[in-house]
Amino acid sequence: MRYLILFFIMTYWNLSFSQIKTLDIYIHHGQVLMYDSIAIDVTSFNNIDSFQAKHLNLKYSVGDSLLISIYNRDSSSHQLCIPYLNWFSDTIKTGDSLNSSLKLNQSGFFVLKDVIHNHNVLDGSIQVGYNNNKSFYWNIRSFSSVNSLNPYRPDYFTLNTHSKPDIVYDSSAVPVANVGDTVLIFIANTGLSYHSLHFHGFHSEILFSSKFSNHSGRLKDTFPIYPKQSLILRMVPDKTGIYPVHDHNLLAVTGGGIYPNGMFISMKINGQ
């Protein structure tokens, strides 16, 4: 009897904190504009039925169940996946759609990517948990304007499809905080290049690493991030000022061959 009561309490507990949510993803083809108006052909997946030149970034809570519908409006087949969560959709042919489901049992930040096309797709990300923090989101990516993979020689390096100088207008990306705040930064590398992000002013703690789970807890100022991998960093700024964050592969601080129009952003830390 005692265990039966416990079972009902646990069931109620689970039901009260987890929710079933619907997610519609539309796959469209279009162009993303670099800072110098160079247009690059890409496919993106978004939750409205038109092309959006941005990465999809989803936020959920641990325990949520997703009912996913995917609509392929592109001219080629796609297959979506979240490798870390071992979730793979079936292949979706042009004009088709499919339904899938996903239970989110663990917190973290995961890359949502295309299995078939890994170069010219604006891959997305999914944040599970960590919802009550001041947070910022960087989807970092390299682009090759000549669409060359052999060898891969990208010439644009972006955060959330922007680069310096346009990145200053993206409030989801530019960290603005007060001294003493706990700031979380969610970083997904959805491109094919390796990056090494250096923070001026502060060390940050690795809360989550999709590639190296044993790196959690490390305090660093420079963070390697591998292709299709993700990180969550926690930073508590202790002084005011403006502090840059940039790729320390300094070739990635360029855009279209021009310095410093690449992966470069500044944090603004105010007094309390």
Next chain:
Amino acid sequence: MKHFINILLFIFCSISLRLSLNAQSMKSFFLIMRNTGEYTLWDGNKIRTFGFAENIVSHPLIPGPTIEVNEGDTVKIGAMNFSQGAPHTIHLHGLDVNQENDGVPHLSFAIEHMDTGYYTFIAKHAGNYLYHCHVSSTLHVQMGMYGKIIVKDKHNSKRAWTNGPEYNSEYAWMTSEFDTLWHSDSVLNMDIDHFDSTGHSEIPIPNYNPQYFLINGKSQNQLYDDDIKLQFKANESIYLRLFNIGFLYNEYVFPSILNAKLISSDGRPINNPEYIDTIIAFPGERFGVMLSGSEEDSGLIELRYRNMNTDSIINSQWIPYNIRYFASTTEKLIKTNYAYPNPSKGNININLGYQIEKSRLKEVFIFNIHGQRIFPQIHIDSNKIVIDLSNYKNGNYLIVVDNKSFISSIMR
């Protein structure tokens, strides 16, 4: 009574002030920033560089002078721009300094030609850091404007950090690359033509195809130099400090006999140190690695330079190491009566109690008092070996055979 309390308070404050002054010291450095450097590469090729020099008449060093301080020190770095070119700065990479001292030209200050600037910080954490110019940084770093900052433990007691792991000796390797095309006048002069003090300098950057892969500015046969080649004694620990200021990522492959243990990253201890044969250092990262070996050995450490876009290995450099078997730790010696006579006039007999095969005589190690291995004649006589030291000088010799150590003296 009130006066007595005031006097006590005065004495207490004086002692506190004195103690706090003793605990921390001010260390000052002065660097010259130049655009007119000339650097000779391992094959004799000479290229033009920018860089940091120790004085006004010498060429910049690659890397620049190492800044070495202790945990808790207040550090002041003066820098004079003697470049006849664009402004320069010093970014104190990883030291978490405030905006004013951060070295980003449009957010702190830039040092113009014939001007001098000063950077001040407190070295809060022992560890490995670096400095580099942050003006047109893609260009100026490639030109050679970088150096190491090493913050040692508070007591200078050969520990990785205050109360951290002990070591016997240390090495510091800073990696980078050179693409000689970037060192041509047409590229080097671009920063002068395009610099804008408001932070909006836009500079065209050429493709990057490095031909030289450097450790402390050296490569190939230069890696046998004393500042790079690892030489240490068996059963001792060395602390290897790694700094990557290049545009490629580094992959170090340590032979397992070196027992490589990763203990710090970016100036902070790692909370779960790990024994690891392959250590990867991305641009801007620094690591602390503890190495030790219990057996005499020599070999090579492979350092791979990998492309950040294709992941392909662009180049490998091979760094020699040499572990000598020298009894600096007497507790490791097995004292025995089986080496005789002692002292000897020439021949030393060691009774092993078993017959050693002739093919294994090369595994008998004999060292002089300087730790140098010597190669005297050795004969097998039933269950003992006879070592002929008659051609060697008077003194103590260490003999190691089958993990047993013997000290014998030659005296004539």
